[in-house]
Amino acid sequence: MGIRTGAQYINGLKSRQPEIWLSGRRVTHVCDEVVFQQPIREIAKLYDMQHDPEYQDRITHICAETGERVNNAFLVPKTHEDLQARRALFEAYAKATFGLMGRTPDFLNVVLTSLFSNASFLEKYDPQWAENIRAYYRYIRDNDLFLTHAIINPQNDRSKSSHEQQDLFTHLGAVRETPQGLIVRGAKMLATLAPITDEVIIYSFPGFKPGDERYALAFAIPIDTPGLRILCREPMQDGTRSLFDHPLASRFEEMDAVLVFHDVLVPWDRVFLYNNVEAANLLYPKTGIAQQPAHQTGVRGLIKLQFATEVAVRLADSIGVDVYLNVQNDLGELIQSVESIRALLRIAEQECDVLPSGEIMPGWVPLETIRGLLPKMYPRAVEVLQIIGAGGLLMSPTGADFANPELAEDMEKYYAGRSGISGKERVRLFKLAWDLCGEAFGQRLLQYERYYTGDPIRKRAIFYNNYKRERTFDMVDEALSVLDLNELVAKA
Numbered sequence: 001m002g003i004r005t006g007a008q009y010i011n012g013l014k015s016r017q018p019e020i021w022l023s024g025r026r027v028t029h030v031c032d033e034v035v036f037q038q039p040i041r042e043i044a045k046l047y048d049m050q051h052d053p054e055y056q057d058r059i060t061h062i063c064a065e066t067g068e069r070v071n072n073a074f075l076v077p078k079t080h081e082d083l084q085a086r087r088a089l090f091e092a093y094a095k096a097t098f099g100l101m102g103r104t105p106d107f108l109n110v111v112l113t114s115l116f117s118n119a120s121f122l123e124k125y126d127p128q129w130a131e132n133i134r135a136y137y138r139y140i141r142d143n144d145l146f147l148t149h150a151i152i153n154p155q156n157d158r159s160k161s162s163h164e165q166q167d168l169f170t171h172l173g174a175v176r177e178t179p180q181g182l183i184v185r186g187a188k189m190l191a192t193l194a195p196i197t198d199e200v201i202i203y204s205f206p207g208f209k210p211g212d213e214r215y216a217l218a219f220a221i222p223i224d225t226p227g228l229r230i231l232c233r234e235p236m237q238d239g240t241r242s243l244f245d246h247p248l249a250s251r252f253e254e255m256d257a258v259l260v261f262h263d264v265l266v267p268w269d270r271v272f273l274y275n276n277v278e279a280a281n282l283l284y285p286k287t288g289i290a291q292q293p294a295h296q297t298g299v300r301g302l303i304k305l306q307f308a309t310e311v312a313v314r315l316a317d318s319i320g321v322d323v324y325l326n327v328q329n330d331l332g333e334l335i336q337s338v339e340s341i342r343a344l345l346r347i348a349e350q351e352c353d354v355l356p357s358g359e360i361m362p363g364w365v366p367l368e369t370i371r372g373l374l375p376k377m378y379p380r381a382v383e384v385l386q387i388i389g390a391g392g393l394l395m396s397p398t399g400a401d402f403a404n405p406e407l408a409e410d411m412e413k414y415y416a417g418r419s420g421i422s423g424k425e426r427v428r429l430f431k432l433a434w435d436l437c438g439e440a441f442g443q444r445l446l447q448y449e450r451y452y453t454g455d456p457i458r459k460r461a462i463f464y465n466n467y468k469r470e471r472t473f474d475m476v477d478e479a480l481s482v483l484d485l486n487e488l489v490a491k492a
């Protein structure tokens with residue numbers, strides 16, 4: 001089949017009834033649920049872009065294996081042109097969502113492509129696992145499906161490993177084998193967009209200890225598999241807020257969910273790893289499933305930071321405060337952050353790692369540097385929006401106030417910005433900023449940037465240790481050897 005349209009994506013959602021729980025009740029039809037309708041439309045637009053002549057050649061290609069047109073996320077990059085083709089896709093999807101939707105279909109499809117191209121790692125443990133992941137990749141590619149993932153254990157007692165938790169199946173683990181497949185029980189978090197996806201893939205960050213064998217698992221199943229419960233967090237908008245009052249929150253909220261598996265059957269052909277602590281701990285470093293998608297997350301993060309920066313610049317200009325040195329300083333800092341990430345992405349694409357298979361991965365040092373910097377730069381951009389907007393962020397009336405002729409004069413006079421900025425224009429800008437820096441929606445965006453890839457503190461420590469292992473830091477020896485030379489001269 002190859003690339004789907006938005007309508008085909010929506011028909012796919014309509015054809016299933018996953019067990020979704022939202023605010024204490026069961027959702028019967030996800031497409032009829034007002035909270036999910038706008039995010040579904042935003043994802044459908046991305047599918048439609050694949051058929052739009054403006055984008056088609058930039059974000060899709062003809063698959064060499066099937067002759068069908070497929071998304072660039074399924075391209076195994078072997079040349080710089082391939083990397084550029086993937087970047088063009090990431091950029092197009094991120095621009096369409098201002099970088100605010102983190103788990104658009106390209107993200108996990110890149111993870112899957114990386115698992116596919118590095119399946120030889122799994123072969124060493126069980127050739128069937130490798131065959132399963134290859135078949136699954138082809139299935140997702142050829143049907144253009146949308147995945148969610150949950151790779152973290154629920155936050156119960158982080159000081160204990162999975163097998164030491166109060167209940168053996170608090171964390172998702174294998175209960176027993178059957179001729180049809182594995183029965184799994186327990187929970188995983190935090191599956192972003194789960195209610196509006198087609199499939200879920202489960203794997204884990206490294207960190208398994210001996211005794212954790214039953215939790216060392218990787219598999220994928222349809223999102224409506226019996227026994228799989230999707231427990232949504234409280235929504236941050238009710239799906240009815242106006243575009244005028246919440247230009248971003250009304251469009252781009254990504255639901256997050258805990259997945260609870262009540263004795264779910266995972267067919268054997270969907271099991272990619274099982275009962276093997278060593279393989280589970282090596283899955284990340286050996287299959288590129290951090291490095292390849294970090295290209296996507298880097299591009300998306302750049303667009304999001306750039307967007308927040310543009311809003312800050314326009315906000316400051318609208319009320320004439322960018323004549324002040326302190327404001328110029330804050331805005332200059334944000335622009336330099338954007339430029340730093342942009343430069344790091346270019347370096348990552350230039351200084352690639354080449355695998356024996358010929359696959360290329362953008363350089364891990366610049367990518368990890370982005371991963372370390374963005375969790376600081378994005379919250380800072382939010383802070384600058386708050387500082388520049390100040391009390392103005394709390395004086396915005398609603399679209400209904402603007403619509404009432406009785407208030408029209410006041411709206412124009414007291415809400416106008418500097419000369420040339422009308423009341424409506426200024427309020428719309430401040431509402432855009434408030435969605436990013438004040439609303440619960442904006443706080444989630446910030447929390448996402450801090451944590452979506454794992455704990456930034458531990459990630460930076462891992463980065464340091466790996467970097468130290470690979471380098472010798474010999475400029476220090478060179479500098480110190482000059483002292484020896486001086487001694488030699490003195491002695492002569």
Ligand SMILES: Cc1cc2nc3c(=O)[nH]c(=O)nc-3n(C[C@H](O)[C@H](O)[C@H](O)COP(=O)(O)OP(=O)(O)OC[C@H]3O[C@@H](n4cnc5c(N)ncnc54)[C@H](O)[C@@H]3O)c2cc1C
Binds near residue numbers: 192457
């Ligand atoms: C908005 C959002 C969306 C997300 N979407 C997804 C998704 O789609 N799929 C998915 O799988 N995951 C998703 N995640 C989850 C994300 O992977 C985790 O949040 C991240 O890995 C951090 O884990 P945690 O939240 O459990 O924090 P914890 O690991 O519980 O950490 C809590 C605090 O304790 C400290 N801490 C905990 N353990 C240690 C330790 N061993 N050593 C030192 N300090 C420690 C941390 O530094 C942190 O300050 C999402 C997260 C967010 C916020």
Ligand SMILES: O=C(O)Cc1ccc(O)c(O)c1
Binds near residue numbers: 298371
């Ligand atoms: O670190 C990145 O930016 C890439 C990334 C993020 C989250 C994941 O779950 C993952 O497998 C890879």
